[in-house]
Every structure is written in structure tokens, then in C-alpha cells.
Amino acid sequence: MIIVALVANLIGGWFTLGKDDRIVEESGKNIDTIYLNTYVNPKDSTTHGNFEQKEGEVVKNYITKNYMTYVSDTLAPALNIAQEKIDELTRAKFTLEGQLKATKTELDVNKKARVFYENKYMQIVSNTADSTVEYKYNAIVDVVKYQDRKWLLGKENTYIDISSPDKNMKINGVEHFKKRIDVKPKRFGIGIQAGYYYVPAANQFYPGFGVGLSYNLIRL
Incomplete structure (x- = not known):
């Protein structure tokens, strides 16, 4: 029975730690750095940054100390919220x-003379009269979240890809936090059921369909 439970936990995640236990476990790990896989798309030569999303309980366990200082001292006060209220946080x-x-x-x-330098995203004007530069940049950033498996029967993980259509924009780092939300299964459920029933008089099995009521004994 123990072996079955361990296998079920490994494959399906049947048994998980409680919130308090997860906070203790996360606090003991050095997970404030995200591995960013950068690559150049051969189709359009744009630079992409790709990483696997991790979910946790406490913001500071998932981002660097320098960024945590900014979040607690500047970002959260600007939003007029406590940092514990942050459900998701990303800085590219x-x-x-x-x-x-x-x-x-x-x-x-x-x-x-006023010299103009322009392309689709950037406009710059240099003024020789006062040695100043006027500039405008049309920033565009694409964030794509998707599900994928490392192998056919492996666990489905969430990945995030960040890029810009401007080939001169190079992503070189990311800070990310996603709060874990536990969704408990309902005690009762109603669903369509299909199967076979046995008729002793005819000594045969017949297919049957119907609506059934189920009750979940284990609600983690």
C-alpha cells in the first residue's frame, strides 16, 4: 500500500504538503534565481527567453533580494497593496x-543641423545647437504561456516565453513569481456514467447509460 501511495504521489500528485509545510520547505531552498533559456528564432532572428514556471507561497522565495527590495519598498506601496496580496509577478x-x-x-x-535616425521602433533626433538628443522608442513585448511535456508520459509543465519583434531587443534576465492556488475537489459530483449491467434471467450483460451521483471520501 505504501508503494502504491508513493507511486501515485509521484505520477499524479495525489498527496501534497499543506500551505504551512510548503512555506517551510520553500524558505529552506535557494530558489531566487530563474534559469532563462535564451535562443534566436531562425525564422525572424528575434531573441527569445524561455523558462519553466514555478508556483509557490511567498514572493521573496522566488525573486532576487534586489528585486524584492523594489517590490516591498516601491512597487507594492505604489499599488497600495500588501506584498502578500501579489498573485503573480514578472519582470523581464x-x-x-x-x-x-x-x-x-x-x-x-x-x-x-537636426539629424534624424529612424526605423520601425526607434526615432532619434540629434540637435547640434544644444548637443541634445530627442528619442522615442515603441516597445513591444510578447509573453506566451503554454503547457508542454519533456517526454510523452511526463508531467505537463507550464512554460513562459518572452520576446520582442524588434531584433535589437535582447532579453537577458527575468524575475517571476506565481502564487500557488489549491483547488480542492468537491465532495459531491454529478456525471454521466456508462457501463454494463447483468440480467440473471437472460444470463447476459447489457450496455447501460445513466446519470450518477458520486461522493469524494478524500478531499485534500
Whole structure:
């Protein structure tokens, strides 16, 4: 029986720790760093960052100490909430690097040159009169969450992919927290049932369909 229970827990996750036990277990692990798998999409040369989502109880156990300071001192107060109220938190770190060619040059009212550098995402104007730069960046970030298995019969895990259609945007880090929410099964359930019933007089089994009421004895 013990072996069956262990196998059931391994494959189906039948028996799980309670919330207090999970907090103790998480606090004893160094899990404040996310492994980010970065790759370049061969179809469009964009850089992607991919990681497996982990769920937990306490925010600080899943993000770095520096970011935790920002969350507790700045982000949570700005939202006027306690950090314990945060259900999901993501910060993606990008680097923007590339090269722009001048697209045109104009003279301002003082006959000083204004040089324009532009593409689909970035617009820059340099002013020789006062040595300033005016810039505008149209940032676009795509976040895709999906389910996948590492092997055919393996556990289905949640993965998150972060990228930008701008090839000059390179993702180089991520902070992520997702609060675990336990959904307990209902005690009672109603469903359609199918099977066979035996008729002693005819000594035969016949197919049967119906609506059945079920009761769950174990409600974890």
C-alpha cells in the first residue's frame, strides 16, 4: 500500500504538503534565481527567453533580494497593496542595442543641423545647437504561456516565453513569481456514467447509460 501511495504521489500528485509545510520547505531552498533559456528564432532572428514556471507561497522565495527590495519598498506601496496580496509577478530584463543610419538632415530656425535616425521602433533626433538628443522608442513585448511535456508520459509543465519583434531587443534576465492556488475537489459530483449491467434471467450483460451521483471520501 505504501508503494502504491508513493507511486501515485509521484505520477499524479495525489498527496501534497499543506500551505504551512510548503512555506517551510520553500524558505529552506535557494530558489531566487530563474534559469532563462535564451535562443534566436531562425525564422525572424528575434531573441527569445524561455523558462519553466514555478508556483509557490511567498514572493521573496522566488525573486532576487534586489528585486524584492523594489517590490516591498516601491512597487507594492505604489499599488497600495500588501506584498502578500501579489498573485503573480514578472519582470523581464531587456537590452536594446543596434545601429541606426541617419535618414535625413534639416536646419532649424537658427540654421543649426537636426539629424534624424529612424526605423520601425526607434526615432532619434540629434540637435547640434544644444548637443541634445530627442528619442522615442515603441516597445513591444510578447509573453506566451503554454503547457508542454519533456517526454510523452511526463508531467505537463507550464512554460513562459518572452520576446520582442524588434531584433535589437535582447532579453537577458527575468524575475517571476506565481502564487500557488489549491483547488480542492468537491465532495459531491454529478456525471454521466456508462457501463454494463447483468440480467440473471437472460444470463447476459447489457450496455447501460445513466446519470450518477458520486461522493469524494478524500478531499485534500
